[in-house]
Amino acid sequence: MKQNQMIKHHLTDKILMAYSAGQLSEAFNLVVATHISMCDECRATMSSFDALGGALLEDETLDGEAAPDLQATMALIKADTPMERTPPPSRPTETPFPLVAYVGDNLDDVKWKSVGMGVKQAILKTSAEATARLLYIPAGVAVPDHGHHGTEFTLVLRGAYSDQTDHFKRGDVEIAGEDLHHTPVADVHSDCICLAVTDAPLKFSGVLPRLLQPLLRI
Amino acid sequence: MLYIEPSSSHSELTRRYPGSQNNGASYEICKKAKQVMSVTLPSVADWTAHMCLIRDNQDEAAFAELFRHFAPRVKAFLLKSGTEPTLAEECTQEALATVWNKAHLFDPTRASVATWIFTITRNRKIDALRKQRRPEPEDLVWGPQEEPDQADVLAMTQETKKLGAALTALPSKQRLLIEKAYFGELSHSEIAIETGLPLGTIKSRIRLALERLRHAMT
Ligand SMILES: [Zn+2]
Numbered sequence: 001m002k003q004n005q006m007i008k009h010h011l012t013d014k015i016l017m018a019y020s021a022g023q024l025s026e027a028f029n030l031v032v033a034t035h036i037s038m039c040d041e042c043r044a045t046m047s048s049f050d051a052l053g054g055a056l057l058e059d060e061t062l063d064g065e066a067a068p069d070l071q072a073t074m075a076l077i078k079a080d081t082p083m084e085r086t087p088p089p090s091r092p093t094e095t096p097f098p099l100v101a102y103v104g105d106n107l108d109d110v111k112w113k114s115v116g117m118g119v120k121q122a123i124l125k126t127s128a129e130a131t132a133r134l135l136y137i138p139a140g141v142a143v144p145d146h147g148h149h150g151t152e153f154t155l156v157l158r159g160a161y162s163d164q165t166d167h168f169k170r171g172d173v174e175i176a177g178e179d180l181h182h183t184p185v186a187d188v189h190s191d192c193i194c195l196a197v198t199d200a201p202l203k204f205s206g207v208l209p210r211l212l213q214p215l216l217r218i
Numbered sequence: 219m220l221y222i223e224p225s226s227s228h229s230e231l232t233r234r235y236p237g238s239q240n241n242g243a244s245y246e247i248c249k250k251a252k253q254v255m256s257v258t259l260p261s262v263a264d265w266t267a268h269m270c271l272i273r274d275n276q277d278e279a280a281f282a283e284l285f286r287h288f289a290p291r292v293k294a295f296l297l298k299s300g301t302e303p304t305l306a307e308e309c310t311q312e313a314l315a316t317v318w319n320k321a322h323l324f325d326p327t328r329a330s331v332a333t334w335i336f337t338i339t340r341n342r343k344i345d346a347l348r349k350q351r352r353p354e355p356e357d358l359v360w361g362p363q364e365e366p367d368q369a370d371v372l373a374m375t376q377e378t379k380k381l382g383a384a385l386t387a388l389p390s391k392q393r394l395l396i397e398k399a400y401f402g403e404l405s406h407s408e409i410a411i412e413t414g415l416p417l418g419t420i421k422s423r424i425r426l427a428l429e430r431l432r433h434a435m436t
Binding site for chain 2: 013014017018020021022023026029030032033034036037040041043044045046047048049050051052053054055056057058059060061062063065066067068069070072073074076077080096097098101102126127
């Protein structure tokens with residue numbers, strides 16, 4: 001995918017180090033890997049943390065345990081018959097690679113469920129520690145005002161939105177902690193699709209969204 | 219496949235199955251890598267030349283040498299991360315088999331061999347211990363017609379050595395914190411990103427290498 005030079009909102013060093021160290025749940029791994037596929041700045045930071053992992057590995061010594069079996073490994077390599085490889089079908093570049101396994105090639109083919117006010121979502125299948133979903137916000141529409149118990153990452157895939165803090169375009173990721181109560185509003189010129197990941201249920205301000213929350217799993 | 223198959227771009231396929239493609243460039247870099255590195259930088263850099271031999275010639279002797287160096291480190295790393303000995307042996311064999319199978323994805327301008335093997339080991343560990351897949355960023359690979367510049371490979375090698383030396387010089391208390399993060403004893407909120415290590419310089423090198431790669435890809 002061609003890198004978007006215009007990305008303004010990035011992942012933090014802390015989350016990139018946790019990703020590199022392998023400490024994140026699947027849903028957060030997904031949003032991090034998706035942003036990195038669009039952003040060379042964060043890819044370079046992640047790679048520097050990988051280099052630290054490499055330096056640690058280089059320093060390891062195996063004492064008191066059996067040395068790994070080279071013959072068995074060679075047998076493993078030889079048993080692994082190379083699969084017939086055909087060039088992958090050309091896919092639209094809008095869907096970053098890590099997302100394809102979860103939502104398919106085309107964001108227009110996602111099976112949405114209505115959340116009300118024209119806002120739609122699709123929950124992605126990940127391990128239970130955190131939730132990943134795609135959010136579809138029609139042009140000019142606002143997502144209900146909500147806060148968070150934990151952390152919410154929102155990565156823009158199509159269109160753009162604004163909230164009380166700033167304006168977010170394709171590739172930008174907004175990191176919202178407990179302190180942020182925000183009302184994202186999609187730009188008027190295009191519908192907005194985001195990947196949103198949370199590690200705890202959202203706190204909606206209105207009564208109705210709060211009643212709906214268990215049903216919607218948000 | 220041993221773990222989740224990352225991107226399989228067209229260039230990857232032509233690299234793996236060159237057919238009638240001219241392989242001259244690959245041999246050239248191998249030759250240069252061996253010359254330059256055996257003269258100026260003995261131990262660390264040699265592994266890049268090994269990777270070339272594995273990638274281009276399926277050289278089992280080169281793989282055996284690389285295995286004897288890295289497989290015990292991989293197994294020690296997995297044991298320290300809380301993997302049972304039997305599973306650690308199994309994962310080590312699988313990780314090293316992946317090194318063979320994915321040799322064409324290794325880019326010496328962006329990572330040392332130790333770093334690359336660290337990422338394979340980490341992914342294997344997550345797969346085996348948590349039984350969940352780990353979304354990975356899209357792979358970026360050099361096409362069959364383009365090869366990374368030797369000066370960039372050498373620069374990465376030198377940065378890797380510096381990082382290793384800095385890690386060795388670190389006060390033991392600080393080092394322990396880093397180890398805990400990478401061996402999975404800390405939750406991501408407990409991770410401290412102040413490592414006291416010169417990660418900024420290695421990041422700059424990677425950033426530069428990414429720019430060159432992006433330029434070659436377009
Ligand atoms: Zn970024």
